[in-house]
Amino acid sequence: MQSTMQDVPLTVTRILEHGSVVHGQSRITTWTGDGAPLRRTFAETGTRAARLAHGLRGLGVGPGDAVGTLMWNNSAHVxxxxxxxxxxAVLHTLNLRLAPEQLAWIVRHAADRVVIVGGSLLPLLAPLLPHLDSVGHVIVSGAGDRSVLDGCRAQVHDYEELLAAQPDRRYEWPELDERAAAALCYTSGTTGDPKGVVYSHRSVYLHSMEVNSASSFGLKAGETCLPVVPMFHVNAWGLPHAAFMSGASLLLPDRFLQPAPLAEMIESERPSMAAGVPTIWQGLLAELDARPRDTSSLKAVVSGGAPCPPSLMKAFEERHGLRIVQAWGMTETSPLGSMAYPPPGLTPEEEWPYRVTQGRVPASVEARLAGPDGTFLPWDGRSAGELEVRGPWIAGAYHGGADGEPFRPDDKFSPDGWLRTGDVGTITPDGYLTLTDRAKDVIKSGGEWISSVELENHLMAHPGVAEAAVVAVPDEKWGERPLAAVVLRDGAAVEYEVLRSFLADRVARWQLPERWVRVPAVPKTSVGKFDKKALRRQYAEGELEVVVLPRVP
Amino acid sequence: MQSTMQDVPLTVTRILEHGSVVHGQSRITTWTGDGAPLRRTFAETGTRAARLAHGLRGLGVGPGDAVGTLMWNNSAHVxxxxxxxxxxAVLHTLNLRLAPEQLAWIVRHAADRVVIVGGSLLPLLAPLLPHLDSVGHVIVSGAGDRSVLDGCRAQVHDYEELLAAQPDRRYEWPELDERAAAALCYTSGTTGDPKGVVYSHRSVYLHSMEVNSASSFGLKAGETCLPVVPMFHVNAWGLPHAAFMSGASLLLPDRFLQPAPLAEMIESERPSMAAGVPTIWQGLLAELDARPRDTSSLKAVVSGGAPCPPSLMKAFEERHGLRIVQAWGMTETSPLGSMAYPPPGLTPEEEWPYRVTQGRVPASVEARLAGPDGTFLPWDGRSAGELEVRGPWIAGAYHGGADGEPFRPDDKFSPDGWLRTGDVGTITPDGYLTLTDRAKDVIKSGGEWISSVELENHLMAHPGVAEAAVVAVPDEKWGERPLAAVVLRDGAAVEYEVLRSFLADRVARWQLPERWVRVPAVPKTSVGKFDKKALRRQYAEGELEVVVLPRVP
Incomplete structure (x- = not known):
């Protein structure tokens, strides 16, 4: 028997048309820092997108060509x-926090034909341009000193002038295969070359549907979503697409990601939800503690990209009534992999053990735990293995191997095609995933695994500790042992022995670190995660003043 | 550039596995009428589904074979x-309210190999069996007099015995193409032979995602959904699939669709949402008026299948605090086509004009209005045309034409493949769809269109009127004129002149019916809709005692 359903592809085009027609009055509000945010409707955005497409076509952009964007979160980026x-064509979002040489590597690897750049980011792009042979055109959006581009080989265009020069308010969008490439994002992994993930129209569409499900972000018309997560991080977690699909308005912070302007835009624009990494919420918490604002419009604050310290979640909730919901994902997972909503009917106290997990996977994400020997482990809440995932918005390869074809490194993909996440954790019988460590960050001590993240979370719950990172360092007797690097709060003076006693009440004695060091700040990667590789290197090169406490008997 | 996403099909299998593993503790509660509902977890349901698959395979069911179900809403049906x-194989849900000869026609047309039948429905099936050559096996679920099957050619099995005989708790579900047939449902249109719509795995999956979006039904884990809509109507609007996808529990009424048991199960099982046709809510309203119950668990009551009279919506809300949300769809649209949530920030009074519309389409459903001359009309809230829709869960053909292949009648599908819904209406600039009539029910009076539904809704808002149907009848001078058939409330004595004056305050004078008739009940189709064809036939055959008032000058 044959299905009699229409064969309609799932495309970004459909999301654009739906948003700009059915939800034409929904809005994108871009913070400008000058008290007059830029406001555009979805209908206007649709017209401007059509003009941009005409402009890009005029510059020679064709099917499958990559177009880079080096931009903050603003309506032009949408x-x-x-x-x-x-x-x-293929949207290639460029991570402006990467080292310049990495950025150049990525633009060359993707063979970007055109780069659209925010005016304030010209100083970052200009010195790279001589090394970017594929880039024939640079389109500058917004204010900035354009003289830095003088003499560059690429043709320079003004974004607004380019749009204004296109007479046609509509574009005959082509019928696309839903499996065609839509967007490209490189992982900012700390090892090896960056790896490109190419999202398809299908994956973006399905992911947007999931973002809008009531079990996930649940965007809907009439609400306003604030993606603090940069639009160069995994499509801003799919929120711009999800907004056009649902009709939810967008509040975009542009380059004003500091705690004070964030608090200000929340108070004045009243978003219903916000999404970002824990370091953003850490900063906002301190800001709100110092200068309380009305943040009552926020029904949920989604935290992802790194585990959110429970102490931060509790502080946010107790002091400001803001509920942080933890989500897990990565560039390779589009990124929505799981969200941590507790089961219903629990008291707030009973909810915590669920809320501090990474949560449950949606139906489109299959999960399994691979043990050290490659067998798959039971979902018993105890057996720890590397998380592997499968699904229509999960990467099955990386872009552009040696022969230009997608490639599948063995350490990243299982023989049957599942993504090896590099995250180690457990899953309970009712599906709650707890990720404890990156596989490479687990401390292998005398045949046992010590979770670095567990130690960090306990340390950060101590009132005198602002941040703490724990890494494995070589140990003659045990193979590896934990090194605890702590950042004390201003004015706090806490002895290492006190912190160790604090830990001793919370973890097994053999897990307690002997090696301790105070650091002014934990080194961070370009996306704000703890850079444990840098910390290990600092240790190896003797740059840290490590104190070794006697091992607890 | 090639996408690097995994190629994972969207299948019902994935929904089943997700629900029975990640949400294994969610429940299906089936009302039994004896005070002890049957409760099964999704995990148990998964195991039993595996056993059923083993059993069906043992009976020779293979890929693409149709298996009929003639069952109420209960866990075996899930x-x-x-x-x-x-x-x-292909699930073929049989509408137990069809006339026996129609039912037999459908089973033969689908070539059902096996029929699973609820025990209480044996008297309906047994007389048909001799005419159902394709049916080799009948599986009886639940109590009922099985002697009616004595001597039938098909082999008879007991559902529970069949499951118990399968030792294996797991089934190696095959990898399926997402475009493979998953389920079959025949339209119960009042003209011509029933037409089969074959849903694909892909269409069911995408539709379930949409049902779970916050903009639609928004099911989620911890909530309980009560599908009063029968499971033989368009997959119970996709709610069983959506429940397994989201983890929402199901409350199923089995055959207890009468107002009193519905009120009782709502009070005792406390569902968070319910879905059904307006006649169900009409009955429940009368029941709650007579015997109030605690229905406070219901956050939303979704009404679809026919326009919901605004008077009913208001009465439900004012007297019982229950908010009815109107949805539109049809067998050919899986069925979710649109839902009527008002824009945010309005007062309750301002919300009404939006809530009485059919609402807005989701991103996966494209809509356009075809005018009488085939041109497409603007979304201006005034131009009325036939609604045409396109999307991945919209039918593009019907099952089994003369040559066995899918067929596409011109009156049902446009040359470019869109579904012609047969519904006439308008769309506002902000996307709100208002359907006024079936194309065939519009009254063409002197070159103008009169909406039968508008007249009906006004009449039913009169306190003395229980039901009203308006149909076109031939008129020498005007071509067609409206005939108003009214059902008065018990004890009400309202003159036709009074009703006409009531209408005269609400519609243009030239639209006022001259022809009036009192009927004991409006004839209904097998799915509970007004059967206007029957009414027109009764008029044509002189069976109605029509009073003709003088035409208003």
Whole structure:
């Protein structure tokens, strides 16, 4: 028997058209820092996206060509988000926090034909341009000193002038295969070259549907979503697409990601939900503690990208009534992999053990735990293994191997095609995933595994500790032992012995670190995660003043 | 550039596995009428679905074979919902309210190999069996007099015995193409032979995602959904699939669809949402008026299948605090086509004009209005045309034409493949769809269109009127004129002149009916809709005692 359903592809084009027609009055509000936010409707954004597509086509952008964006979160970036995939090209979001040489490597690897750059980011792009042979055109959006581009080989265009020069308010968007490439994002892994993940129209569409499900972010018309997560991080977690699909308005912070302007825009624009990494919420908490604002519009604050310290979640909730919901994902998972909503009917106290997990996977994400010997482990809440995932918005390869074809390194993909996440954790019988460590960050001590993240979370719960990172360092007797690097709060004076006693009440004695060091700040990666590789290197090169306490008998 | 995403099909199998593993503790509660509902977890349902698949395979069911279900809403039916598509066969839900000859026609047309039948429905099936050559096996679920099957050619099995005989708690579900047939449902249109719509795994999956979106039904774990809509109507609007996808529990009424048991199960099982046709809510309203119950658990009551009279919505809300949300769809649209949530920030009074519409389409449903001359009309809230829709869960053909292949009648599908819904209406600039009539029910009076539904809704808002149907009848001078058939409330004595004056305050004078008739009940189709064809026939054959008032000058 044959299905009699229509064969309609799932495309970014459909999301754009739906948002700009059915939800044409929904809005993108971009913070400008000058008290007059830039406001555009979805209908206007649709028209501007059509003009951008005409402009890009005029510059020679064709199907499958990559167009880079080096931009903050603003409405022009949303226009690029839709126009580029909808015209059949590939949106390549460039992470402006990468080291310049990494950025250049990525642009060359993706062979970006055009780069759209925010004016304030010209000083970052200009010195790289001589090394970017594929880039024939640079389009500058917003204010900035354009003289830094003088003499560059690429043709320079003004974004607004380019759009204004296109007479046609509509674009004949091509019919696309849903498996065609839509967007490209490179992982900012701390090892090896960056790896490109190419999202398809299908994956973006399905992911947007999931973001809008009531079990996930649940965006809907009439609400306003604040993606603090940069639009160069995994499509801003899919929120711009999900907003156009649902009709939810967007509040975009542009480059004003500091705690004070964030608090200000929340108070004045009243978003219903916000999404970002824990370090953003850590900063906002301190800001709100110092200068309370009305943040009552926020029904949920989603935290992802790194585990959110429970102490931060509790402080946010107790002091400001803001509920942080933890989510897990990665560049390779589009990123929505799981969200931590507790089961219903529990008291707030009973909810905590669920809320501090990574949560449960949606139906489109299959999960399994691979043990050290490659067998799959039971979901018993105890057996710890590497999380592997499968699904229509999960990467099955990386872009551009030696022969230009997608490649599948063995350490990243299982023989049957599942993504090896590199995260180690457990899953309970009712599906709650707890990730304790990156596989490479687990401390292998005398045949046992010590979770670095567990130690960090306990340390950060101590009132005198602002941040703490724990890494494995070589140990003659045990193979590896934990090194605890702590950042004390201003004015706090806490002895290492006190912190160790604090830990001793919370973890097994053999897990207690002997090696301790105070650091002014934990080194961070370009995306704000603890850079444990850097910490290990600092240790190896003798740069840290480590104190070794006697091992607890 | 090539996408690097995994190629994972969207299947009913994935929904089943997700629900029975990640949400294994969610429950299906089936009302039994004896005070002890049957409760099964999703995990148990998964095991039983595997056993059912083994059993069906043992009876010779293979890929693409149709398996009929003639069952009420209960947990065994949910098992069939999942086992049959997941094993690669096709679930064919049989509408037990059809006339026996129509039912037989459908079973033969679908070539059902096996029929699973509820014990209480044996008297309906047994007389048909001699005419159902394709049916080799009948599986009886639940209590009922099985002697009516004595001597029938098909082999008879007991559902529970069949499951118990399968030792294996797991089934190696095959890898399926997402475009493979999953389920089959025939339209119960009042003209011509029933037409089969074959849903694909892909369409069911995408539709379930949409049902779970916060903009639609928004099911989630911890909530309980009560599908009063029968499971033989368009997959119970996709709610069983959506429940397994989200983890929401199900409360199923079995055959207890009468107002009193419905009120009782709502009070005792406390569902968070319910879904059904307006006649169900009409009955429940009368029941609650007579015997109030605690229905406070219901956050939303979704009404679809026919326009919900605004008077009913208001009465429900004012007297019982229950908010009815109107949805539109049809067998050919899986069925979710649109839902009527008002824009945010309005007062309750301002919300009404939006809530009485059919609402807005989701991103996966494209809509357009075709005018009488085939041109497409603007979304201006005034231009009325036939609604045409396109999308991945919209039918593009019907099952089994003369040559056995899918067929596409011109009156049902446009040349470019869109579904012609047969519904006439308008769309506002902000996407709100208002359907006024079936194309065939519009009254064409002197070159103008009169909406029968508008007249009906006004009449039913009169306190003396229980039901009202308006149909076109031939008129020498005007071509067609409206005939108003009214059912008065018990004890009410209202003159036709009074009703006409009531209408005269609400519609244009030239639209006022001259022809009036009192009927004991409006004839209904097998799915509870007004059967206007029957009414027109009764008029044509002189069976109605029509009073003709003088035409208003």
């Amino acid at each position: 226009e690029a988000y839709f126009a580029i995939p909808a015209m059949g | 098992e069939a919902y999942f086992a049959i598509p997941a094993m690669g």
